[in-house]
Amino acid sequence: MPSTAQAGRHEPAPPKHRPDVIRVRGARTHNLASVDVDLPRDRLVVITGPSGSGKSSLAFDTIFAEGRRRYVESLSVAARSLLDRLPRPDVDLVDGLSPCIALEQNAAGRTPRSTLGTLTEVYDFLRLLFARLGTVIDPATGRRAGRTTREEIAEAVLALPEGTRLSVVAPVVEDAVGDHADLLADLLRRGFVRVALDGVVTDLSNAPKLTGDEPHTVEVYVDRLVVRPGIETRLREAIATAAELGHGTVRIVPLEGAERTFREHYTVGTGGHRIDEVSPSLLSFNHPAGACPACGGLGKRPSVLAERIVPDPTRTLEGGALLPHTPHLRRSLARRIDKLVRGLAIPTNVPFQDLPAEARIALLEGTGPGEGVRFAGLLAEVRERLERAREATDDGDDLSAELELLAEDETCPTCRGTRLRPEALCVRLEGRTIADVAAMTVTEIVAFLEGLALPDGQAEVATAVVEPALARLRFLDEIGLSYLTLDRPATTLSGGEFQRARLATQVGAGLVGVTYVLDEPSIGLHPQDTARLLGVLERLRDLGNTVIVVEHDVDTIRAADFVVDMGPKAGREGGRVLATGTVEDLCATEASVTGTYLSGRTPLPAKPGRRHGTTRLVLEGATGHNLANVTLSVPLGTLTCVTGVSGSGKSSLVVDTLLRAVARELTGASKDPLPYRRLRGTAHLEKVVHVDQSPIGRSPRSTPATYTGVFTELRNLFAGLPTARMRGFSPAHFSYNTGAGRCETCAGEGVRRFAMQFLPDVAIPCPSCGGARYGPDVLDIHFRGRNIAEILAMTVDEAAEFFVAQPKIRRPLAVLRDVGLGYLTLGQSATTLSGGEAQRMKLAKELARPAAGPCLYVLDEPTTGLHVADIVVLLGVLDRLVEAGHTVLVIEHDPVVLRHADHIVDLGPGAGPEGGRIVVCGTPEEVAAHPESHTGRHLAPWLEL
Ligand SMILES: [Zn+2]
Ligand SMILES: [Zn+2]
Incomplete structure (x- = not known):
């Protein structure tokens, strides 16, 4: 019984009962077959099993969903009214649950407006830091720009010799055209007596009329004072009134001597840009106060290229000179083009390059007012449609895909890609703008912040701003992301990089007593990097959190304190817990599918007789991004894997260079490849297909x-x-x-x-x-x-x-x-759908309508989200493509795939500047035998199986 007599005493609260397990009873969400399971708290728990076996249904749709419901219960009444309608996990009981945070891989939160910096909140700390400690430098003079607070203006007046007579004046209109009659009438009504019109002091009640078509200045005399003790209150009021009227500018005009002008805001640059206050929002490209007005804070804008609209100027109009690679777009523009061609009598049987200049200009850049037919020009038409397509939230259809082919994003010329308005770039810290710092790598920013000399009295900035930023940055470094820059757009991060960046944010935040639910954090990681990731997960656990991971990666499973193996198959044939406990327990359980592979009871598919291919596709001298003059040789008619640690240059080489270069040679339609010297062997190919992990539809309506x-x-x-x-x-x-x-x-x-x-x-x-x-x-x-x-x-x-x-x-x-x-x-x-599922959907579409001639299929990490049992199925599909005469080129780390490959190209040895070379290439056995290859070291034990 609570008693009032105890009210004043502070006794320690009795220790709360902390359950040591999360108990789940009768879980039936989706295909779960009334699952009962106990997960130990404050441990690293892995839930594994084949795709569709119910892992996510248990981890996300039952445990996390229940955690979210409890969070909503703690919210406002309005939010709670939703509670009854929130999808209720179909489960009898979940208890022992602490607050839940889910770290998924999907695209939510990855907009063109987010960067690594905003994602990890490090950029937000930088904004606070620059707002607190930055100085405003006027780029026009290179000198510090000043401003004066109202209190400083008052102090300056009070410092004048006693007896000084002065007026506090507000410049209301500065060189603006008009008679300003309304303004003057309003001032009179508000009780002001004297003004200066174009510098001439006069009584407001009988001021002369101003001419309406010339510029004028109007200054209001707010108050007249004599400096002496006791005027402080009246002076401050006068300064405040003047500052309001004068939009931040106050003039002090003494009876004798020079007048002085004070500004509450900074004025910078030749255009007279003003900065009212150096606030964190001024430094945000996602806030109207800080975003570059030309690009809206995106840092780039689409530029439509005439040479993509007319790729072959020797063709005639009737021979298809215009938009030959974009049939949907051509059809949608056909009527308007026809009208223009007939209206201006442009000949259709003359090569485009030989058309009169006016005709070419009319087609591409549009017609002028006097030309009879009105046409905005193909460049403008395409740009407008492209911008509309990018703003649309529904499915990217064929047409929007075509529009993208005609444009390259160019860096915004106004902000030079910094995304910020010029005023924001006037704020400097140790000579650098916030954009300069955001362009540094994680490693460089750590050095910058550690070397920062904080002024006296700013110690709390160190604890409130610098330390949390450093904590997150050090974690980014620890999980192998040190090569990324903070301004890296989130949309260009791989699924794994994205999830790990969010993980660093969580560890950096240092929460305790949370249940984290993660979706395959090892995705896209080289085994070398997985080890570091596991270190971070263990740290999260050791802080006092429960970490539940849905995962297939064998190293992660081995590192778990507790494993739940689901299966045995997908859908209605899954949804059961086959085994729980340590890896040893799994291996000892006959029914555990994962256990049968880990223990070797079920052998991996036999290694194929290595196919060597008779011809080769050779890309010479690739130098894009960190690639160090790489020559890539792919034996045609084989399964070839490109491996390497994260950031070693795999995607730059395979996707951004080779894929685009081949597509351009075969179809003429492609984004510009990264620089390379020469490409040989495309004569043996008919088609190239990129089976990537991008979503198959942006709209919930596609299925x-x-x-x-x-x-x-x-x-x-x-x-x-x-x-x-x-x-x-x-x-x-x-x-x-x-x-x-x-x-x-x-x-x-x-x-x-x-x-x-x-x-x-x-x-x-x-x-x-x-x-x-x-x-x-x-x-x-x-x-x-x-x-x-x-x-x-x-x-x-x-x-x-x-x-x-x-x-x-x-x-x-x-x-x-x-x-x-x-x-x-x-x-x-x-x-x-996960990225891996979307990719396999695309693969299925390719298999359903096989290419006639030999084709090059390029796949990014197709084992994403796959259990060993699923990988075995996937390898069968890839083998079918190779046996049909195609070439399959795969970016991959998974040892089960690597041991199955005909040819491996290992990039590295490290990330960023430490990568970009071919360490070794050859058969899996040759790679495994190479002393410098990280991949080889991890692959070797698998070749014994
Ligand atoms: Zn811009
Ligand atoms: Zn309905």
């Missing part, structure tokens, strides 16, 4: 069904059913994207969205259709007992079976199953 084209077939099938024909339904009725068939309430989205404080938006099922996306009329129509919504809720595996007699539907689904995606549902939003 595996829309992407594979199965949705079109389904709609035709339903529209052909007798009931549908009777009601006059067309295939469009069965689309939830447009048309009359979709649910009106949610416009076919199936969900309503709510914005949350501190959390991503929450979506709840639509109250009208319950998530089905369709109106009742459409849901009434059944094929073999299922309506369209029920079919979209099927997994790929189920649907392939259900439509066994409909080959046009079954075939694309069978290919999805072949690449290990049988567990996805047909209507699953593409935004929920």
Whole structure:
């Protein structure tokens, strides 16, 4: 019983009971088969198992979702009203849970506006630092720009000899055209008596009229004073009034002697830019106060290139000189181009280069006012459409992909890529702008901050700003990201780099007693880097946190304190806990799939007889980014892997140079490759395909069904059913994207969205259709007992079976199953797919319509998100492509893939300036035998298996 008698005493609170496990009972979210499991707290826990076995359902959709619900419960009443509608994890009990933070890999939070600096908050600390300690340097003079506070103005007046007579004056209008009659009338009403009009002091009540078409100056005499003790209050009031009227400028005009002008703000540059205050927002490119006005703080803007619109000027207009590689765009512009060509009588049978200059200018740059036909020019048309496409949030379609091909981003000429307005760049610290510091690597910034000489009395800046920034930077260094610069756009970070940067932010924040849930943090990491990552996870644990990791990486599994092995397969054949405990426990458990591979009970697929290829694709002298004059030779008709630690230059070499160079030679359409000297061997190739990990759709409306084209077939099938024909339904009725068939309430989205404080938006099922996306009329129509919504809720595996007699539907689904995606549902939003799943979707699309001639397939880290069991399936798919005569070039670290490769190119040895060379290339055995190759060292034990 609480008693009031104890109120005044401070007794230590009894130690709270801290459970030592997170207990989960009866978890049935998605495919989980009523899972019961106890996870030890304050430990590193790994949840593993094949794709689709239910790992994420347990870690994210049950444990994290429950943690989030409890967080929402602690929020405002308004937020709690949402609680009942938040997706409730289907679970009987979760207890022992501490506050949860999820670190996922997906694109949320990666906008063109975020950089490594904003992501890790280091840039925010830098803004505070520059705002507190920076000085404003006027670039026009190179000298310190000054300003005076109101208090300093008062002190300057009080320092004048006693008895000095003076006026406090506010310049209200400075050289502005107009008669300013309203202003003067207003001043009179407010009780001011005297003004100076163009320098002539006069009584406000009978001031002469000013001419309306000339510039004038108006100064108001706010007060007249004699310096003596006791005037302080009146003086301060007068200065405040003058500062308000004069927009920060105050003049002190003594009866005798020179007048003095004081400014509350800095004035810098020849344009008279003013800085009211050096605030952190002035230094933010994501705030209107700081963003470069020309590019809105993005640092770059698209520049459309005439040579991409007319790549071959020897062609005629009727021979396809204009936009030959962008057919969708050409079609959408055809009518307007035709009108222009006919209107100006431009000959269509003359090579473009021989057309009269006016005709070429009209086509590219547009017509002038007197030319009869109005046309903005292809350059402007393309630029405008491109900007619109980039702002759109829905799917990037074929047209927007074409538009991107015609442009290169150029550095914004106004801010030179710094993203900041000129005023912000006037703030310097030890001679550097904040943009200078953001352009440094992590290593360099650590040195800069450590060497910073803090002025006296600023000790708290060190603890409040410098130390937290350094903590985050040192972690970035520790997990192998020291080569990144703070201004690196978040959109160009790999999934793994992104997640590790967020991890550094969390460790730097030093929270205790949190449950962290991570999604495959080892993705994209060379084994060398994984070891360092594990060090950081262990540190997070040792601070007193629970770290739950969904992971396939063998090194991470071995490092875990506790492993949960899920399976045995995907979807309905998964969702069970097969084994828990240490790695040894797993190996000793017959039923554990992971255990069978780790213990060697299930052998890895046999190493293929190495294919050598008879011809080669050779890229000579690549020098982009950190590449040190690299010559890359790829044997055609093989599986070749490019390896190396993060930052060693793999993507620069394979994607940014080789891929673009080959695409340009084969199709003419490509972004500019990074510099290289020569490319040989493309004559043996017909096509090049980049199977990357970018999302297959930006909109929640794209799904595996829309992407594979199965949705079109389904709609035709339903529209052909007798009931549908009777009601006059067309295939469009069965689309939830447009048309009359979709649910009106949610416009076919199936969900309503709510914005949350501190959390991503929450979506709840639509109250009208319950998530089905369709109106009742459409849901009434059944094929073999299922309506369209029920079919979209099927997994790929189920649907392939259900439509066994409909080959046009079954075939694309069978290919999805072949690449290990049988567990996805047909209507699953593409935004929920991981990068690895998106990549395998693209791979399936390629397999479904194989290229006729020999093709080069380039894949980035295709094992992302794959369990060993899944990798074995993927290798079968890649082998099928090679056996069909194609070449597969893979950026990869996974030892199971490497031991299977025909040829390995190992880049490095280190990251950034320490990388960019080929350490060794050859068969897996040759790489393993090389003494300097980090990859070789990690690969060697796997070759014994
Ligand atoms: Zn700019
Ligand atoms: Zn609805």
